[in-house]
Amino acid sequence: MRAISIMLSAFGPYKDEQVIDFRELGDESIFLVTGPTGAGKTTIFDAICFALYGKASGSERDHDTFRSHFAEQNDKTAVSFTFQLKDTTYLIYRQPRQLKPKERGEGFREEPALAELYQVDNGEKHLIHSKIKDVNEKIEQMLGLDYDQFRKMIMIPQGEFRKLIAENSKEREEILQKIFRTYFYQDMTEALKTQTKKIKEQLQQTDWKVKQEISKIDWDDPTLVDTTAINSVLDALDHKLKNDQEKRKELTKKVTKEKQQLQSSQEAFYKGKQLADKFKEQEQLLKEKEKLDNRKIEIESTVTVLKWGEKANQLLPFEKQANDRLNEWQKQVNMLEEQKQTVAILEKEFKRLSENYQVQQAKEKEKQEEKLQLVEKKKQLEKLRHYTEISTNLEKTKNQYQEKDRIVKSINKDLEEKKTNLQAVEHLLSKQTEQTKAYYETEKELLYAEERYKKSLTLINEYHELEKLRKDYQQVKDHYVQVNQQLKEKRHAVQKIEEQQQTHHAYVLASHLHDGEACPVCGSETHPAKAEIETTAISEKAYKQEKTELQELEAAITKWQDKYIEAKSKGEAKRDVVENMAKEYQTIETLDRTNIEKLTYRCKEEKNLKQKVFNEIKEQYNKIEKAEAEKQKLTNETTKLTEQYEIQKTGLDKLKNEQVTLEAQLVQLRADIPEQPMTVEKWQEHIQKTEQALDNWFHMWQEQQEAWEESKQKLQESKTTFTSLEKFVTDLAEKKKQQESLFNQKVKEAGFTTIATFQEAKISEKQLEIMKHEIEQYNQSVQSVTERLQTLSEQLEGQVKPDLDLLQESINFYSNQLDSTNQSLHAISLQIKQHKQFQSNIKELAEEQEKHDKEYYDIAELADLARGDNHLKLSFERYVLSSFLEEILLQANIRMDQLTEHRYQLIRSNQVAKRGAQSGLDLEVMDQHTGQQRSVKTLSGGEGFKAALSLALGMADVVQAHAGGVQLETLFIDEGFGTLDELSLEQAIDCLKGLQQSNRILGIISHVPQLKEEIYAKLQIKPTPQGSFARFTF
Template sequence: MKALTLTMAAFGPYRHKQIVDFTTLGEESIFLITGPTGAGKTTIFDAMCFALYGRASGSDRDQDSMRSHFADPGEPTYVEFTFELRGKTYRIVRMPKQMKRKERGEGWKEDPARADFYIIQGEEEKLVASKIKEVNEYIEEILGLDYEQFRKMIMIPQGEFRKLISENSKEREEILQRIFKTEFFAEVTDYFKKQSKELQTEINQFEWKISQEKERIVWGEEADADLENEELSKVRKRLNQRIDHQKQMVSDEKAYADQLQQTTDHIQNQYFESKQLLDLFEERDRLSIEHKKLEENSAAIKDLENEHAYAKKAAEVRPYEKQYEERQRELDQLLLNQKDREETYNRVKSAFDKIQEEYVKKADQQEDRDRMKEAWQQKLREKEHVEEFLKKNQGLENLEREIANNRRSFSDFQEKEQKILQDKKWMKEKVKGERSLREAAYEKKQSYQTSQQRKERVERLSEEWLQLTKLRTQYQSVSKNYQEKKQRLQKFKESYEKALDDIRKHHAYTLSLHLNDGSPCPVCGSTEHPDVAGKPEGVLNEDQVEQLRERHKEAEHYFEKAQDELIQVKSDGEAQRQLTESIWNDLDIEHELSEEMIEKERQHCSHEMRKVLEEYNKLKEKIEDIQSTEKKLDEMDQQLEFLQNQKETLQRTINDQQQDQTKRRTELESLKENVTSTSVDPEELVKEAASFEKSYKEAEENWIEIQSLYQQKRDEWQKILTAVEEGKNYLEQAQKAAEQRKTEFDQTLVQFSFDSIEAYRSAIRTPQIMEQMTNEIQQYKQRVQVVNERLQELNQKLEEKERPQLQAVHEKLEKMQGKLNEQREMVNHLNVSLQQNESIQENIRRLVEEQGELAAKYYDIAELAQIANGDNHLRLSLERYVLASYLDEILIQANLRLDQMTDHRYQLIRSDAIAKRGAQSGLDLEVIDHHTGQQRSVRTLSGGEGFKTSLSLALGMADVVQAHAGGVQLDTLFIDEGFGTLDDLSLEQAIGCLRSLQDGNRMLGIISHVQQLKEEIPAKLQIDAGPEGSKVEFVFQ
């Protein structure tokens, strides 16, 4: 990755938009970032790291502190970063969570964090991702580094140099694994381990399955009590003999069962023939009894036939009777209806005569009703004239009052205008001294911010001093814990190595169980096996060994952790001391560093801040008072403009009202001519008009009601008169029809031989009863015929035959069937036992064959799993072996620069001492000191030595990664401080080493206060602090 441009807005100390164009460096691959403390040098790294990962570069910075304190509330905070990677150009824009103004209404709302990622192709820009999660995943994918790895390889923030070389073996493994993508080797190791365990489990399962099959063998009474403890080959031989014996037994018992079946079939045929003959005898007996009953019912059937014949005649006469009855019912109903109509006619005629008399009387009163209507309308006209006069008179009085009010308001506006003009004059004199006060307040604010920054550095110094004290105490505790963990690790190591040796012997014994003379050994290939491995005593199973291994690894882990903690605490203490002294030196205090001097400096800063703040607040109050006065002057101008507008509006209103007053007075004079008296109360006129209206409307409504009622009664009378005349005609016709139907009915009775109507009615039957009678007669005749024919047939069949004795034959058949069933159950039982033993025989053969194949395969896989997992004489896993080779290449490149920077004194090597302690090692680093010839841990290096070592390692790692083209391209490296720990010679050597990087087109940014670097490096990124935030630009010597 090579940085091209970086844009920051309202970010950290940068209020205004700042653009850092790295392309202006040209051939200058190394540049120095310089500026006063707190100006924002490290913020350049923070912005770049925030743009890529949404987090700052240092471990003590968070996202919430990124927004500039100089920025106004409405200014957005964002970072834009453009970089080049593997020939492609990318641009990323990221904004942290911040507050912004509401689009509608007043107030603020939270604007969530956002990120946009683009790829630039020529002049076109394509959006790749716009969600934070997608952008983060895409960045990690193309860079090949996550946030932590990026910090450690490309950006080395302030105070974190030693972490690059002091990471323990496990953490360094994770970095190298991600860079060189060696996860495949770990997967291979896990695969072998998993396969080994699965094969061992399968072999144990086969042994268990074989033992289960042995227990299921059906031996019979001749089986020995201790047969299950015999060898498998003997059990299989005995099983073969048992199956042959079972087959012979099944054959003999099945032949006897066939003989019993033939005898049973013969007896069963005899039983069926006797049963059929007995059924015929019983049927003849039943039919004889039924024939006798049929002869006894013959007389009753004859009577039923006569009754059925008369019922048929009555059914033919019935239609004539029904016609006569219908005509008679119609005649009776007409008589009743005619009687009702005549009664209604008399009642309606009487009512009509009465209402006709009232109608004639009301018609003669029409002239009285007309006079009442005229009087009512006259009163209404008088009321309207009086009301109009009074309404216009009241309107004139209201108008005159409004004119008087408006004239008083006009005078009030004139008085207010004069008072505001007087106040405005003296306020203008008051605001003339504002500018000088603002300049003095700004100076005080700058002085306060300077004191505040110094106090913050003192507070940080106090925190770092406290941390240094804690680290010194912690070192004593950690050192004791380290000795305890070392003794515990040695104990578990001895137990685990003994368990591994025992389990190898057990594997050899397991394989020997499946060796046969003449068959080759899967290990050595020999067909002769004179000395097979014996069964070892006290061997732990796989789970127990795994538990022991886990306990050993756990002890090893805690030992390494204690060792790392000891070295880390020591290293942290040294780094903490250097950091504390660096902050103390920056404060430029002549006295020696101590807790007492830190507290004294803190109190001094607080006193200065309070003093300056009091002076600033006084000036601020005066400025605020002047600002308030200026605001009041603006308000006065607005009030004067308002008063002038109001006066003009009132004057126009008064003129319009005076013209309206004259017009209304003229109208009132005209209305007086139509009013008899202006003193008449309109309410009295309303009451009189209402009285006349009520009398007229009551008379009119009564007349309309009489007219409607007269017409209604007249219509009713005419309608009922017509109905009475029509009823008389219908009644005459109905009487004639009833007499005719009566004559026809009487003639039909005589025709069908009924002496009287009573005889006819007694012969009547319902259709259901007629149908029942017919069915009963037919069924009787049919049954007589069937019984006679079947009796004749049975007498012929049973002639000269005797009734059989069925019980004796049945008892003989049941006895033989019971014996046959017992024999069949025996045969079935023998067959089940035989089939079970044959199935067991085949299962044992198959299981033994498959177990042998698995045992040979397990021997190879288990050996590979142990080697790949680190259970070897090197205690080095397959993946760590590969990573170690990469690390060796990195160390070769790193030592080229370390040799130059340390004047041939130090050389980095990979430690083999730690590798002997277990699987979590193999990647630890040590240095060879060629001045003493001693080999020691990198954590023992001093601050300056550690800085040069970490710088060499970072540069060497970048060279190797790019050489292998592992998907990670490291064209950029940033270093924040650290050069201050070098002496003059070391600094010269480091500068010379860094200059050699220009040949590889790699960009290196350095932040440092060292004067020699400022003189040696021509390209500088200059950062200047100001009252409105910092500014940044490239400067070239």
């Protein structure tokens, strides 16, 4: 980060807007902030720190006190800081929380804090963030430093030099961690720790699972539940399984025996139950016989009713015939009338159909001829359809042949490519040793070429700076000569004016001299040679103006003389650097821009050529690495493609034969097919329409014929029916009369005195059947009961009624006994199955535990080592950070050596921290006077300042040197020089002046007079009753 400008408004002691542009420094990279105590020197640094982080630069300053006491109510307190980072310019604007007058009414309102971050391109601002949180995060991301780290590395305020070197190892770790971005190592350590924890949890879980499995086992010995020896558990479980299997065999035999006993009891029970059922049946039959005897009178009465009913029912046919003759006669009379009407209607319909029949009969011959023509057309259509079908199949076969031919050619092409690739791979494998050697040789040559190219770029950059210094030197020299010439001319002019003034004074004095009067200058009373030439007097104002300009030119010549000497010194130093670097390249004849650029171009071309060669060899090397697998892959693919080629080639030949066959069929069919003006579809559609029309006509003609025939037949039948009906009605009248006489005679013969008596005796067939069934059932029941009682009496003679309850108790006893034994057998079988599963689970868990034990041993040891649980108390990340710290101390000691006259050297402490604290980043000093190491906290105030300054500058050098690191091009120091003696101060100033070569801006606040004399550029702070003002002076 490089500061460009800072704007303050109503901030601290500054009432009016102050703009401090650091670009005014030009080549002066070191400036001194001077002014009385309380004028606002540290406020400048506070403003920069507040602009970036929203906080003051010192730990004792509060950002809520930034508002100026000189400010009016409407003045806005704000800071705007412009800085450059990696060739990009940014502007950050902040306002602290402040009270502002209300727009309406009296009183104040609190205006919240504000922060805005812009990117500046060609004078135009582009907003990046406008929220305080986002701005703060972006600044920390860009600078790579948080507020505390920024204060320690870039802005070292009053009283905090000691903290930079005296802070503990943990705080220094946080700074280095963020600067060098070593979070990866911390993440890796955490990952190892997490993995260790995970494996340990898996081990604990496996142990718990083993204990759970062991606790599930039904042990004979309870002490085995708490055992942790898995082998002992497995042995005991195996022994228990053998005992349980023996018990299962014994229980199986017992179940077989008890099943036989239960079966015998069940058979005895079934026999007893059959005998008891017979005794029960005998009792029920005796009761049923008593009921049948009681129904005997009722059944005899039913028999009488049945007798007269059957007689009456025998007369029913005669009654029915008499009624039927009557109904037939009446019905036929009605039908005769209806038939007469029907004959009249049919005669009219027959006449109409006969007329239409004769019209259609005339067209029948024409339609028959059309039908014959249609048959011929169908034959032609079938031939055309067959021809079309074969043509389609031929086209399809041709397409399939072309596609199959394409596939065969494609497979053949792939096969040839695979064979070629296989040969190339085999050829490549034959050069494996030669290629490996070439790879490492070209890699070495590439690294050398890259190093030469980097140095050539550094050389050309240094030469560009040398040219710039030469140009600056020439400009300073020209200006110096010009100012010197102006000074000479001005001195001559002033001398001439003084001589003219003297002549004029002499003339004025001579004009007042008279003979005999004493001269006021020499006392002579005679005046032989008085000044007689009158001259013009020069005004005192003009003379003072010329004198002032002369003094200004004398001051300017001093300034330009210093610049001339400084520019010459810088140029000579840079020339030495360029010449020393150029010595490495013996091909440079003349050290100029053209030759150096040619050298850089040659180095670049050489590097690119080496890179190209290396890439080609690396590509071949990588190919060889994969060649074995590629060879096997290509061999398999070649075999597979060969098989595919044979299969597809066979299919291709088959399609070719099909194509020849179809073409021959087409040639034969083409001769039998006449030329058709229409397609198959159109021709088929025409035939279908013609056929449909003919079908419709013949169907209609058939319907008309049938209708005519049917009408004719119906008419004839109707007339015949009418004649028959007339005769039939006459016959039915005679039959009716005869049937009525016969019925009356039969009623008398059956014993019925009147027709009414006959009607009363009639019983429906259903009722007759019910009576017959009832009587028959009664007789059967009497016979069945009698016969069954006789049989049971014979079977039960001498038998005793059995006790079924006693027999059931026997069955229950043996059944319960069998259930109990079966339960025991099931339980022991289930236990054996479970214990076998437990045995398998424990064995699997034992294998898993052994695996986790091995993983835990390796990972846990690695995790402990990474997090610093070792004899050095040094974590992996701290080990990496310690290497960075060593590099920082190497750079810091260059300045520490200069500042302490080779007495002190900063070193990293190798002592192991106490009480389990982490080590590796603590600092000590080597005192060359005593030859002993001691803590940096033992340094005096001045020595501590030197150490802190050296460490800060060394840290900035190392951070900037690392690619991708933060560019620390700005450093501010607030006090601390007052602790140095005169020699140390001179050494510190020389050290700081050396920073000018690195193009850094270094701002120093100090009241030390020697610094004011040594540092040319000054930021002068002038306090007034209206607030302080700041401006650069040189």
